[in-house]
Each structure stands twice: as C-alpha cells, then as structure tokens.
Amino acid sequence: MDLKHIEDETCFVCGAQIESETRKHKHTNGLWNEYREFTCGKVLHYVPNFKTVVIDKECPNTAGELKKRQRREKAKEKLLDYVEALKVDKGYKQEIYRSLRFV
Numbered sequence: 001m002d003l004k005h006i007e008d009e010t011c012f013v014c015g016a017q018i019e020s021e022t023r024k025h026k027h028t029n030g031l032w033n034e035y036r037e038f039t040c041g042k043v044l045h046y047v048p049n050f051k052t053v054v055i056d057k058e059c060p061n062t063a064g065e066l067k068k069r070q071r072r073e074k075a076k077e078k079l080l081d082y083v084e085a086l087k088v089d090k091g092y093k094q095e096i097y098r099s100l101r102f103v
C-alpha cells in the first residue's frame with residue numbers, strides 16, 4: 001500500500017520489517033488515517049486531525065517495555081506465591097489461578 005504520511009520503513013527500535021498497512025476512516029479534511037504495523041508488533045498511526053504520526057502500539061523491545069514486562073512477571077510471581085500460601089481449599093486456589101492466567 002502506498003501510505004502518504006508514514007515514512008518509517010522499519011521499526012527504529014529493533015529494525016523489524018513492515019507486517020501490514022491499512023488506510024481507513026477518512027477525516028472530514030479529506031485525509032485518511034494511515035496505519036503501519038511492523039513484525040515486532042509496533043503500530044504507527046497517521047492522525048489526520050492533527051496531521052502527525054503517533055505510536056499506537058509501542059515496540060516490545062524498547063527499554064521501557066522490557067522493564068514493564070519484567071515488573072509484571074515479578075508481580076505475577078508474587079501473586080502466585082501469595083495465593084499458594086493462603087489457607088483455603090485447593091479448588092478455590094485453582095479458581096484464582098485460572099483468573100490469573102490472562103493477566
């Protein structure tokens with residue numbers, strides 16, 4: 001697709017290539033919203049209302065995203081340890097574990 005406003009051909013964080021491109025929801029000013037997704041998951045979005053490119057979804061390889069994932073994993077480990085130490089029946093613990101599976 002020939003996007004007119006997003007110039008990055010690769011993810012500038014990790015060098016990932018283009019996965020997909022779309023153009024949708026034409027603004028009243030006649031310009032389209034443009035989206036470019038890279039294979040790492042990063043999504044750039046041209047917003048016609050502000051005539052600028054923003055990051056809709058950050059590259060998972062930035063220092064900030066890596067740190068956020070590490071903190072979440074540590075938090076989840078602490079939660080699992082806490083649940084394991086609870087003095088409740090095994091079935092209830094399994095219900096809690098099932099609800100934590102998606103976080």
Ligand SMILES: [Zn+2]
Pocket residue numbers: 011012013014015016038040041042059060061
């Ligand atoms: Zn990336």
